[in-house]
Amino acid sequence: MFKDCVRINILKGMEQGIYRGNLNVDFVTRIYFAGMTSLKDETIFPRPQFPMLPLMDDYLEYHLRGIATPEGRKILKTIITSNQD
Known part of the structure; x- marks a missing residue:
């Protein structure tokens, strides 16, 4: 179900x-x-160094910057900036 939501x-x-x-939608969905899934692996991301919520935020930003158009990056920047207030 999660994969379907990402694909949509x-x-x-x-x-x-x-x-x-x-974009190759199937590739981007799977990657x-x-x-x-790998964010949960504490051998890769030890919790003391990588608390889960900031780790998920960082991963989402990393992902979105890779697939966004210039217009999409403007929107992302606005959202990130507003969340820092």
């Missing part, structure tokens, strides 16, 4: 022009899911 989000973002139109 990617397709919607592509339609809206905030994600690049040339995002694989990354999210």
Whole structure:
């Protein structure tokens, strides 16, 4: 179900022009899911060094910057800036 939600989000973002139109949707869906799964691996991300909530935020930003169009990055920057207030 999680993969379906990610896939739908990617397709919607592509339609809206905030994600690049040339994305391989199946690849991006799977690589995002694989990354999210690996965040739980404490041998890779020890909790004292990588608390879960900031780690998830960092991973999401990393992912979105990779698939966003310039317009999408503007929106992302606005959201990040507003969340820091």
